[in-house]
Amino acid sequence: MAAKQEEVPANIAAAITEISEHATLLIRDEIELAKAEIGAKVRKILIGAGVGVAAGGFVMLAVLFFLGGLAWLFAYELFPSGEIFWGYFMVAAMLLVLAVAAGWLAYRALRGGSPPAPTMAIEEARKIRDAVRPEEGGSA
Secondary structure (H helix, E strand, O other): OHHHHHHHHHHHHHHHHHHHHHHHHHHHHHHHHHHHHHHHHHHHHHHHHHHHHHHHHHHHHHHHHHHHHHHHHHHHHHOOOOOOHHHHHHHHHHHHHHHHHHHHHHHHHHHHOOOOOOHHHHHHHHHHHHHHOOOOOOOO
């Protein structure tokens, strides 16, 4: 009879140790999932940013040629006396108005943005927590 009483605490200790090891493994797996998820999101953002920078470079060159032509057009149509610089000043003023509008829109977009979060890992952790949590109202 004494041997059976000693086996029960040993079995309980082994079960607690096993549960602790499994919980540790689950936590490590969730951390790795979160890292992988964030890494994938960051990679996509970086690739998009690189392509955006290349596209932006081409657009900037096109805009430069367009603005030069626009300045010459303003100088030709509005200031026939040969004062070309007024056309460039008009284009510069329009660009400043556009820059203020774009800055305001960028501020609003950045203020409302949220950092990337590991949503899959968080959802998986909630499922594990709900599965492990004892049921309420049961007999204990």
